[in-house]
Amino acid sequence: MTARPGPVSRRRLLTGGAVAGLGAVTGAVATGVAASRRDGASPVVAGDAAAGVGTGTVAFHGPRQAGIAEDPPAHAAFVAFTLARDTDRRALARMLRLLTDDAARLTGGVPALGDTDAALALLPARLTVTFGFGPGLYRAAGLAAPVADLPRFGIDRLQPRWSGGDLLLQICADDPLTVAHTQRMLIKDARPFATVRWVQQGFRRAPGVQAAGHSQRNILGQLDGTANPRGAVLDAAVWRPDGSSTVVVRRIRAEIETWDLLSVADKENSVGRRMDTGAPFTGRAEHDEPDFAALDASGLPVMPDFAHVTRAHVTDPALKILRRPYNYDGVPDPRGRPDTGLIFAAFQRDIVQQFLPIQRRLADKDLLNEWITPIGSAVFAVPPGCAAGGWIGEQVLG
């Protein structure tokens, strides 16, 4: 394997079978990162040519759902549904069979059943569809929910239009037209059973712009996801033995107007990392471990106690969370003030054990809170994947 897998070799890895494929992807990402760190601390890492991006596929079937452990594709739509009042356990099974069947087809570059614009399905561009079950889905099925809404945090300014949801479809691909078509087909399938509660559309770097496995900049210019677990650490932090997981989706508005007033040094102080390299104040490169014990000449911690990295730091690898964020950038208001921020998707085994302690520390004291505002929040259990012929949720509802 080369340090930067080309699109073709990567595609071969991704299509190399359901179970083996998942392992291979994780391995590829880890290898790519390890090799790239030796490249140095350049803030810009050019990517490969974009050849083959459109035909790339990620295996849909397997013991774990796709769309979590893989490098996030460039575009995403998070679609949350509210179940109709008469959607009971049996109806849920019917809905999920329909959705699973079409998700399996579309992620393979095959039109949905009865696809009214079949040509739009032929370039999957690493399409994944990931199912999440909200607390309300379990209530509708008469089952105990393994997830509960987050408690309210003082920093929250949550809006109902971005919050809650009984069913989540996370649709990711390297092409926005593929995401749009998939969203359209799957919403059609769900329509007899549920209404659309909210849709959040987000983006990352376009494919090939930056080599895979490198941290990308978010809309605030920060390298985002440096501390993400990878390889075996990711497996331990994200997956339960049965292949299930959980996801928290929060919409974090960026207060760009006031952020833009800051000097670079002030921006760095809010996070504890250099803006250009992403290196912690105590290190030289992005992936250097921050030294929270280091003191400066005046005896103060080099990593400020109020900085985002300090507050969010997790020592036990098994308690890390997997950040899989997308940027959003809506239409500015008439005065030119941006509507922009982060669709913060975090995957972990257990929300209470892993996500909540981090979120509590951030809500309690994080200088970055001055420039970000949570305006949406939703939690979902992520059921295990399924084999060909099965359906997502069969272990829960079958």
Add this chain to the structure above:
Amino acid sequence: MQTTWRTGARRGALASTALGITLALAGCGDGDATAAAPAPAPPASAAAALTVKDPWVKATGAGVMTAAFGVLVNGTGADVTVAGASSPASPMELHEMAVQDGKMVMRPKPAGFVVKAGSTHELSPGGDHLMLMNPGAAIEAGDEVAFTLTLGDGSTVPFTAIAKPFAGAGESYAPGMSMHPSGTPMAPMAGATP
């Protein structure tokens, strides 16, 4: 990753995944799974002669006509004729769409569908289709509906189709549309183009 629902393999898949709810039983949303009788096994010759790929049926209410679609695949070196279709869900007819007096109409095709040797024949909205004339119960989205095709030589091909919510291609099986008993053209299809 494409699901080619060869009839035998598909039934095997259904049986092995503990669907247990509306399994292949007449599209009856409240059907008791334990009452679902497995479709009779086709003669070996029929299974080899014709398979049905990507079958689906348009969800509908009780008594409201609807249609089933898919791709008929003939893997043999001889033409195969689909002479008839049946389902526990509804009386059935083979239908085609045709231009008659300048209008697109839906009408029975008593001669059946001919699938050329080594070829495929698509059943689709706006084209040939399997018509469910009068479903005894609602066929709800996500239901699995059992069908049996009868071929020209008398052999049968069972398959199972999933019910999809669908409105498109100018199709309209509205409750007001009546089927003329003599098989003469039915109501024009609103919005359809030849």
